[in-house]
Amino acid sequence: MTALMKRIFIASGKYKGRIAVAFVFSFLKGILKNAPIGLAFFVLSAFYHGTETPEMSLRIGITLVVILLIQMLFHNISDRLQSAAGFLLFADKRMELGAHLRKMPMGYFTEGNIGKISSVLSTDMVFIEENGMSVLADMMSYIFSQGILLAFVFYFDIWLGLAGLAVLFLILLVARGLKKEALEDSVIRQEQLENLTEAVLDFTEGIGIIKTYNLLGEKSQALADSFRETCRTSLEFEENHTPWQRGLNLVYGFGVVVVTALSVFLYFQGKLDVPYLVGIMLFVFDLFGPLKALYGQSARLTVMDSCMDRIEAVFAEQELLDIGREDIPEHSDAPEVQFEHVSFAYGEKDVLRDITFDLEKNRMLALVGPSGGGKSTIASLLARFWDVKSGRILVRGKDVRNVPLSQLMDHISMVFQRVYLFQDTIYNNISMGRPGASREEVMEAARKARCYDFIMALPEGFDTVVGEGGASLSGGEQQRISIARCILKDAPIVILDEATASVDADNESYIQQAISELCKGKTLLVIAHRLNTIRHADKILVIAGGEIEEEGTHEDLMEKGGIYRKFVTARENSRGWSRVTDRPFIPLL
Structure with missing residues (x-):
């Protein structure tokens, strides 16, 4: 538990000071919380020895009221400092996460991590934000209170103190097993909440397709199964936690019996006076109360530990390095865009191999080829959504990895379907x-x-x-x-994944006119779907299997009679590339 406190304290950054001050007030609150026991012992001792007076009783009564008021004040200050720090801390953490995700390669978002991100934001951070700081305040209060109560017992009699200390170690031993079990289950619980989040996102985002293909029953069943699995996991968490908690309660009871029996034994042996015996009887049932309350929070604490693991795991994901210091020149004799022997892989899967081409300023390059061939990957690499595995991508002679990302994106506009x-x-x-x-x-x-x-x-x-x-x-x-x-x-460079490929005829004309305005005086990299776009390109690259199979103008490639010509012929016959028209899709310069 102290390890968890340390983790949250380290993560609190600039709010460490507030939390440290809150710990001081928690310590003072713990002392004041047990002060009435000391006063009660003082009163009993006075009665036993016949030294009590009305004035003394009045002073003790006033002291109790003052202690209560100060304790309330310290409790309020501690809660305000820690709770406010929690909300401020995780407001900052969300902004940090947003900045971190902004620097992540796009591959991270396409590898099934959307549910994880959503779960971290909506479940893990919220859980710690709402529970973490209040639990920390309680933990500090419980730990201080337990130390003070144990010190009282040592004050009464060293043997009673040693017995209390032995019971304390026994409690810690059982609690260690509880923590291990609860931590394992909390990991499973939080992972299932992530699965549920992903299932809900998948269902809501795909509801149109689900209804279109009459899959509502099937997909609804899958979502319902995810809800049921979450329910089962949560119940299993509680069921596995309960025996350990029951064991702790038995140890608490055993501890009370041991201390009580030893007190009576010491009294009959003449080693413990009546006031001390009565004093112990006053608080023996609360002797292990702080520790009992502390481990009663164990479920929340282990879930918090798991939440911290998941939050830290997202922050530990490798960012796309943005350490470039070179500027893209305003004017350059170099081509606007250059790919030099570029290779790229998603994990272990090669997507592009040895891609090399130049794109001159104010010219248009069209990428064509079968789906999955690597066209979109080329466009994404230019925008540095990922970094190349080998080779270089240059804009006006500058490697995009040596240019600040913000400056690179100032030079690129992207229009996708x-x-x-x-x-x-x-x-x-x-x-x-x-x-x-x-x-x-x-x-x-x-x-x-x-x-x-x-x-x-x-x-x-x-x-x-x-x-x-x-x-x-x-x-x-x-x-x-x-x-x-x-x-x-x-921006001077426009990446265009033809925007009219999936719109109705009424909108197509307007969008073509809009794109014509956008592309005036620009360098164009076009992922081409339509024949009338390709015909007007300065250069065409046929991308298949991650390699450049052919390149040239439309006329050159048609004359070669290779893969491009077969592709165009097939598309024209199926009318798949174009609602064939002689109207230029993009008027060039």
């Missing part, structure tokens, strides 16, 4: 592209993105709050707002 809008006003969703932009600049970006008119038709215009993820808007409207965000950002 799947759009995410925050639960905030439309204005704020657009302005995050460039937070310092004026309101007129935000509105101009909306006009260029062809979303100004439908925004102004909303009840609150630009101050309309959209649902989380943009749920209150259509897919095409969400897409145009995300493009407005990129237009406002005005």
